[in-house]
Amino acid sequence: MTLGAKPLSRLAGPTQLAMWLAAFAFGLLSLALARSSPAGSLGGRSWLSTLAGLAAGWGLIGAGLHVRMRRPVGASGYLLAAAGVGWFFVEWVNPGIGSSLAFTFGLVAHAMAPPMVAHAVLAYPSGSLRPLDRIALLGAYVGAGLVLGLLPALFFDPHLQACHLCPDNLLAIRSDEGVFQALNRWGVWLGLVWTIVLAALAVRRLVRSSPPLRRMAAPVLLGGVVYLLLVWAVFLHGLPRGGLSSDPFEQRLWLGQAGALFVVAGGVAWSWVRARRTRSAMARLVVDLGESPSPGALRDVLARALEDSGLEVAYPLVERERYVDARGITVDSAAFEGRTVTPLVRADETVAVLVHRPGLLDDPGLVEEVVSAVRIALDNERLQAEVRAQLEGLRASRSRIVETGDAERRRLERDLHDGAQQRLVGLSLALRLARAQLGPDPTPTLVSGVDQADAELRLAIDALRELAHGIFPAVLSDEGLAAAVEALAEHSTIPILAIAVPEERFPGPIEAAAYFLIAEASGPIAGASGATGVTLNVRHDRDKLRMTVTESGADGAKPEVRAALVDLEDRVGALDGRLWVEHGHGKEDFVIRAEIPCES
Amino acid sequence: MRIVIADDAMLIREGTARLLEDVGFDVVDTVDDAQKLLRAVAARRPDVAIIDIKMPPTQTDEGLLAAEEIRRHHPSTGVLVLSQYLESRYAMRLLEQHPEGVGYLLKERVSDVAILADALRRISEGECVLDPTIVARLVSRPRQKGPLEELTGREREVLALIAEGHSNHGISQKLVLSPKTVEAHVSHIFTKLGLVETLDYHRRVLAVLTFLRSA
Numbered sequence: 144m145t146l147g148a149k150p151l152s153r154l155a156g157p158t159q160l161a162m163w164l165a166a167f168a169f170g171l172l173s174l175a176l177a178r179s180s181p182a183g184s185l186g187g188r189s190w191l192s193t194l195a196g197l198a199a200g201w202g203l204i205g206a207g208l209h210v211r212m213r214r215p216v217g218a219s220g221y222l223l224a225a226a227g228v229g230w231f232f233v234e235w236v237n238p239g240i241g242s243s244l245a246f247t248f249g250l251v252a253h254a255m256a257p258p259m260v261a262h263a264v265l266a267y268p269s270g271s272l273r274p275l276d277r278i279a280l281l282g283a284y285v286g287a288g289l290v291l292g293l294l295p296a297l298f299f300d301p302h303l304q305a306c307h308l309c310p311d312n313l314l315a316i317r318s319d320e321g322v323f324q325a326l327n328r329w330g331v332w333l334g335l336v337w338t339i340v341l342a343a344l345a346v347r348r349l350v351r352s353s354p355p356l357r358r359m360a361a362p363v364l365l366g367g368v369v370y371l372l373l374v375w376a377v378f379l380h381g382l383p384r385g386g387l388s389s390d391p392f393e394q395r396l397w398l399g400q401a402g403a404l405f406v407v408a409g410g411v412a413w414s415w416v417r418a419r420r421t422r423s424a425m426a427r428l429v430v431d432l433g434e435s436p437s438p439g440a441l442r443d444v445l446a447r448a449l450e451d452s453g454l455e456v457a458y459p460l461v462e463r464e465r466y467v468d469a470r471g472i473t474v475d476s477a478a479f480e481g482r483t484v485t486p487l488v489r490a491d492e493t494v495a496v497l498v499h500r501p502g503l504l505d506d507p508g509l510v511e512e513v514v515s516a517v518r519i520a521l522d523n524e525r526l527q528a529e530v531r532a533q534l535e536g537l538r539a540s541r542s543r544i545v546e547t548g549d550a551e552r553r554r555l556e557r558d559l560h561d562g563a564q565q566r567l568v569g570l571s572l573a574l575r576l577a578r579a580q581l582g583p584d585p586t587p588t589l590v591s592g593v594d595q596a597d598a599e600l601r602l603a604i605d606a607l608r609e610l611a612h613g614i615f616p617a618v619l620s621d622e623g624l625a626a627a628v629e630a631l632a633e634h635s636t637i638p639i640l641a642i643a644v645p646e647e648r649f650p651g652p653i654e655a656a657a658y659f660l661i662a663e664a665s666g667p668i669a670g671a672s673g674a675t676g677v678t679l680n681v682r683h684d685r686d687k688l689r690m691t692v693t694e695s696g697a698d699g700a701k702p703e704v705r706a707a708l709v710d711l712e713d714r715v716g717a718l719d720g721r722l723w724v725e726h727g728h729g730k731e732d733f734v735i736r737a738e739i740p741c742e743s
Numbered sequence: 744m745r746i747v748i749a750d751d752a753m754l755i756r757e758g759t760a761r762l763l764e765d766v767g768f769d770v771v772d773t774v775d776d777a778q779k780l781l782r783a784v785a786a787r788r789p790d791v792a793i794i795d796i797k798m799p800p801t802q803t804d805e806g807l808l809a810a811e812e813i814r815r816h817h818p819s820t821g822v823l824v825l826s827q828y829l830e831s832r833y834a835m836r837l838l839e840q841h842p843e844g845v846g847y848l849l850k851e852r853v854s855d856v857a858i859l860a861d862a863l864r865r866i867s868e869g870e871c872v873l874d875p876t877i878v879a880r881l882v883s884r885p886r887q888k889g890p891l892e893e894l895t896g897r898e899r900e901v902l903a904l905i906a907e908g909h910s911n912h913g914i915s916q917k918l919v920l921s922p923k924t925v926e927a928h929v930s931h932i933f934t935k936l937g938l939v940e941t942l943d944y945h946r947r948v949l950a951v952l953t954f955l956r957s958a
Contacts, residue, residue, distance in 0.1 A: 569754035608827060621803050629832060
């Protein structure tokens with residue numbers, strides 16, 4: 144869909160203009176011919192039928208012109224106009240027409256209107272046909288154009304076959320009444336079949352459409368069905384006589400057909416009114432969004448206006464490798480599965496795609512109306528989505544850095560415990576065994592040397608344990624936040640009072656962020672600020688982990704405190720959380736607060 | 744006394760075995776993972792199994808799980824879990840489930856044969872044993888003001904020994920006090936801490952540990 148082109152500019156060039164004028168003029172000429180020789184005509188016998196005939200044909204041509212102006216893509220406009228022109232062909236088979244060229248044309252083309260109308264109706268509004276429609280229409284064109292048109296014309300010499308007033312038939316190669324009548328009979332039989340088939344296809348189309356499309360296309364399709372049934376009645380009426388005529392009964396049927404086609408033309412106009420209404424309703428909703436709508440508000444508006452609650456708006460990123468939603472979060476292409484993706488294009492660039500129920504936006508005009516109504520909001524949201532996607536990318540990379548760091552810490556802790564510490568314990572054992580083998584009467588200096596080495600080893604083991612614990616406490620990954628905080632309270636140099644710490648497990652990065660926040664607050668930060676105790680309150684409220692760490696008797700303004708907080712902000716920020724410092728209730732208190740999003 | 748040792752580090756496993764054999768223990772089997780340990784215990788019916796807390800495959804708490812399993816299915820076999828973790832939480836997991844005949848010592852105690860032998864003896868008699876370093880940390884951890892501050896120095900010593908799993912008899916021997924004096928100290932401690940005094944040895948240990956961990 145192209146955004147923002149002016150409708151009139153779509154009628155490009157004088158050729159187009161001349162073509163449309165010629166189409167209207169053709170209708171006028173056809174009915175003028177009918178009126179000049181009313182006896183052999185359908186539309187010339189009364190002013191009522193003349194006006195009805197003109198209204199039906201011009202209505203379709205006008206509808207086609209209108210569709211063409213609104214939507215230069217797709218053949219629908221041309222098909223409607225062609226059907227309107229075809230509607231007039233039947234007037235040219237009038238014996239009183241006076242021109243052999245015109246009469247010959249009428250002989251060939253007089254039955255072409257029904258397939259052309261069916262074609263336009265079935266292809267409305269997108270201009271494209273389904274395979275089954277294509278086959279049925281091909282049959283109808285053959286039946287009407289060849290079996291009822293060109294082929295009998297080859298065997299019809301009007302002067303030898305009881306039409307003395309008729310002009311010459313320029314195509315007659317041989318006069319053969321028998322072949323002529325047989326072909327006409329076959330044509331009528333075939334007509335009984337293809338009219339019903341096409342009417343059935345139109346009904347099927349109506350039933351299978353999505354609700355919005357059905358509401359839009361219903362008048363067009365229903366008008367088409369009524370028209371085709373009236374044509375079927377004409378064929379049925381012509382069956383006993385083996386051909387079509389213009390007797391009073393067919394006149395009445397013809398008037399009915401004119402009425403049905405007028406409904407088709409009116410339906411096209413109606414769908415335009417509907418699209419306008421959708422558009423202005425949407426424009427109102429977009430205005431309601433205000434100047435800075437929340438991300439996703441546009442999606443809600445579109446979903447409501449188009450009545451598809453599952454509709455999604457996705458924006459292609461500059462690098463074109465992925466789509467993001469309004470929040471800047473990558474849309475999984477699996478979300479497109481089983482749904483239709485309609486690109487919204489401006490200046491050859493896809494600015495967004497709508498992911499929606501199949502068939503919802505079969506009418507390209509509807510898409511266009513939608514898009515022009517929400518253009519500014521769409522642009523606004525697209526730019527915001529791009530910015531958010533960049534921020535999200537930054538956050539993700541920060542989070543990866545923190546996670547990599549944590550994984551490295553955990554690995555280091557394991558290595559120290561399982562490697563170095565294990566070896567030191569083994570060494571201590573070996574020393575002990577060696578000491579036992581010194582014999583019954585060892586040198587005292589040797590014994591004291593071994594004992595001293597053993598004592599040093601024990602100090603090394605202790606130091607190593609503290610180091611490993613500080614790097615990443617195994618209890619955090621083994622047993623979770625509450626257990627790790629409990630262990631921290633056993634290690635700490637100042638009292639840690641835990642009012643509440645949830646016992647449940649959280650994702651590793653969240654547990655690590657929460658743990659290190661508490662460890663820093665009760666360790667280095669408490670040390671730098673001179674806190675005499677720390678009170679913890681950690682709560683899991685729906686989708687957030689809320690932490691409050693109160694440092695008692697502390698000075699939060701010290702630069703060391705600020706520096707330590709920056710590190711914590713990085714950790715919390717990497718999880719899309721926030722961290723801030725408040726004054727506490729007591730004069731000498733300060734409170735570190737953090738909120739970390741977590742799915743519950 | 745019949746001992747089984749489970750540790751995935753060969754040096755420590757075999758070294759501990761030799762050290763214990765030197766002081767008269769009968770090491771009937773040494774294994775390197777929890778599955779083999781359970782089979783060895785079922786086959787050999789040792790008095791005590793010495794178990795490293797971290798063993799294959801996950802190297803987290805296989806030893807603890809195996810210890811719980813042994814206490815459940817072989818009540819006549821005591822367990823001594825060796826761990827590099829100072830946190831009391833792992834020890835509590837063990838004691839809360841089956842307080843009799845279990846012990847939790849730091850890994851490096853394997854070379855301290857006196858402590859190791861004492862622990863094994865007490866475990867085989869149905870007592871529980873908790874590493875003195877862990878208890879010391881619990882007793883001396885920083886606290887808000889509370890009843891612990893009202894204890895005398897001697898009472899704190901007695902409290903720590905209760906937490907390590909010693910019986911009144913053991914305490915009186917360690918501190919060289921008469922059993923009557925120890926009983927008086929224990930009574931004072933329980934009153935001051937606001938704990939209900941219980942004659943049941945194992946409930947006494949758990950009550951004291953829970954107090955120390957929470958206060």
